[in-house]
Structure formats: C-alpha cells, structure tokens
Amino acid sequence: MAAMVEGKVVLVTGAGGGIGRDIALLMAQHGAKIVVNDVGASVAGEGADVGPAQRVVDEIVAAGGEALANTDSVSDPGAAARMVEQAVQRFGRIDCVVNNAGILRDRFFHKMSAEEFDSVLKVHLYGSFYVSRAAANYFKEQGAGCYIHMTSTSGLIGNLGQANYNAAKLGxxxxxxxxxxxxxxxxxxxxxVAPFAFSRMIGAIPTDTPEQQARVEKIKQMTPAKIAPICVYLASDQASDVNAQVFAVRNNEIFLMSQPRPIRSVQRSEGWTPESLAEHGMPALKGSFVPMERSGDVFTWDPV
Structure with a gap:
C-alpha cells in the first residue's frame, strides 16, 4: 500500500474516538506522524480524561507509527497554539490540521439557552479558527499546508433542534x-468534509419513535472508518489541486456539495416598491424557492 502522507505531520482534534480516531489511525498507516488531540470529555463537553488520546497513540505506536497525545481544548486560543507548538517541537513541522473536535447541546431553538448556543460555537467554529490560525504562520513560512474541516449536512441543509450546531457547521x-x-x-x-457516520455524537440522537429508531439504525451502518480515506487523500500531495471544496461521505458514497449561488433573478428598470414586489417580484421567484428540507429529506435513499 502506498504511503500517501509519508513523513507529514498531522494534527487531528477530537481524535480519541469515533471519526477522529479512524482518521488518525489511517493517517499513521499512510506514513504520517500524528498529534492525537482529545480532552476526553463527554459528548456534551463535560469532564476531561487523558485516556482516549493516549489509547489512540498506543495503537499507532504498536503498529510501528509515531504519535503523541494532547489534551488541550480547542475552545481556548492559547491551548490551540500549544497543540500546534507541541507538534512542531516534537516532529519539527506541521503539515495538516484536521478540525474534527465537537460537542452537542441539542435543543429546540425556542428552548435553547445562550450558554448552550455559545458552548457549541466555541468548540466547533471558534475551535476550528483557533487551531487553524495557530498553524497558519507555519504553513505560510514553509510554503505548504492543508486544512480539513468537519462540517455537516445538518448545517449545509438543515436539521431540527440544532440551531447552535447548524450555525457552527455552516460557519x-x-x-x-x-x-x-x-x-x-x-x-x-x-x-x-461532511461525514455521515455513527459516533458518540450521533448516538445522542433521540430514539423515542419508530421513525427515529429506523434513522439511527441506518446511520449505524455507516462506520467512522469510511470517513478517513478522503481525509488522507486531501492531506496528500496528490490533492494539490483540490481547494475550497465541500465533500460529503455517506458509507461508500462521496458527494461534491454545492455552495450558494444565484438561482433566479427579477429586474425592474424603475426599481422595486413593496407593492410591486408583492404583485410581481416575489411570485416570479417563488417557483425557485429552496424547500423547507432537513438533511434526511435530501438523502432519502439507503446508504450503499
């Protein structure tokens, strides 16, 4: 098997389990040196434990790879800087950042607290910024670098009860x-990368109804290991011409996702008034309105 990222130094956040763990393991199998970051907290971001990160490091080392554990929080800019510094001090450089760390605080919007909204943005969106920014100067100086960020179709398309998560992922x-x-x-x-995979975070989805139970059973078929190959590819030199794209991975399917572009326009030489918009402008646009869909309404077929 070709070692696609041989000698590269890769920092994977939230890599103590689930998707992050499988990304770290496959990166190491393909020759990368890995910084395994994980605070060891619950899905809601509570508690801390060095164990998950160290266990993944032990797996990598046992297989003949090189890795070190880091338990800093991505939601703290100083901590984010430390994990990048740790990579450089131990391995001499940093080549790729995989922003995977995340938490959930699901709640319907009209019940969501400011703290629940803020805490999720701090880890997902601010965390992605903090870690990326900490690596940016190293990438600039060496004239090379790669970021891989985990987004979600919940943010790209929509989902119930996740205003905090969806806002962060679209951001x-x-x-x-x-x-x-x-x-x-x-x-x-x-x-x-927008991953479909069963993990601790997906495991928090309610299963109170037969519909919810069926949805979770389908998701369970999609293992975290299915997400890792595209991340290794994107980190490799073979992806040198792949930039500013959004991919979704759903079991054995890989999608290139659209990004917002104009759909239809209306023009009036004398400009618009509220009345003319109501009479002519909006009726002309309504046929192209984006429907009120959730992610599950778009991805309706069973994973292959």
Missing amino acids: IMALSKSIALDMEKFNVRSNC
Whole structure:
C-alpha cells in the first residue's frame, strides 16, 4: 500500500474516538506522524480524561507509527497554539490540521439557552479558527499546508433542534473558503468534509419513535472508518489541486456539495416598491424557492 502522507505531520482534534480516531489511525498507516488531540470529555463537553488520546497513540505506536497525545481544548486560543507548538517541537513541522473536535447541546431553538448556543460555537467554529490560525504562520513560512474541516449536512441543509450546531457547521464552510482564498498564494489548501457516520455524537440522537429508531439504525451502518480515506487523500500531495471544496461521505458514497449561488433573478428598470414586489417580484421567484428540507429529506435513499 502506498504511503500517501509519508513523513507529514498531522494534527487531528477530537481524535480519541469515533471519526477522529479512524482518521488518525489511517493517517499513521499512510506514513504520517500524528498529534492525537482529545480532552476526553463527554459528548456534551463535560469532564476531561487523558485516556482516549493516549489509547489512540498506543495503537499507532504498536503498529510501528509515531504519535503523541494532547489534551488541550480547542475552545481556548492559547491551548490551540500549544497543540500546534507541541507538534512542531516534537516532529519539527506541521503539515495538516484536521478540525474534527465537537460537542452537542441539542435543543429546540425556542428552548435553547445562550450558554448552550455559545458552548457549541466555541468548540466547533471558534475551535476550528483557533487551531487553524495557530498553524497558519507555519504553513505560510514553509510554503505548504492543508486544512480539513468537519462540517455537516445538518448545517449545509438543515436539521431540527440544532440551531447552535447548524450555525457552527455552516460557519465552518465559510471559514474554510476564506482560508482557501487568503492562503492560496502560500500553497495552502482548505477543504471541508461532511461525514455521515455513527459516533458518540450521533448516538445522542433521540430514539423515542419508530421513525427515529429506523434513522439511527441506518446511520449505524455507516462506520467512522469510511470517513478517513478522503481525509488522507486531501492531506496528500496528490490533492494539490483540490481547494475550497465541500465533500460529503455517506458509507461508500462521496458527494461534491454545492455552495450558494444565484438561482433566479427579477429586474425592474424603475426599481422595486413593496407593492410591486408583492404583485410581481416575489411570485416570479417563488417557483425557485429552496424547500423547507432537513438533511434526511435530501438523502432519502439507503446508504450503499
């Protein structure tokens, strides 16, 4: 098997289990040196335990790879800087950041507290910024680097009871695009992956109804290991021309996701009034309105 990321140094956040763990393991199998970051907290972000990160490090080392554990929180800019510094001090450089760490605080919008909203954005969106920013100067100086950010179809399309998570995940797509535009001249790439996979976070989905139970059973078929290959590819030199894209991975399917573009327009030479909008403008646009869909309404077929 070709070692696609041989000698590269990769920092994977939230890598103590689930999707992050499988990304770290496959990166190591393909020759990368890994910083395994995980605070060891619950799905809701509570508690801390060095165990999960160290166990993944032990797996990598037992298989002949190189890795070190880091338990800093991505939601703290100083901690984010420390984990990047740790990679550079131990391995001499940093080549790829995989922003995977996340928590859930699901609640219907009209019941969501400011703390529940803020805590999820701090880990997902702010965390992606903090870790990415900490690596940016190293990438700039060495004239190369790669970011892989975990977004979600819940944010790209929509989902119930996740205003905090959805806002963060859609924000991550915009953050990735900005990084790609700003750092392209330094040979730095930034892409997003929206994973479908059963993990501790997905395990928090309610199963109170037969519909919810059936949905979770389908998701269980999609293992975290299915997400890792595209991440290894995106981190490799073979993906040197892949930048500012959003991919979704659903079991054995890989999708290139659309990004917002104009759908239809209306024009009036004398300009619009509220009355003319009501009479002519909006009726002309309504046929192209984006429907009120959730992610499950779009991905309706069983995973292959």
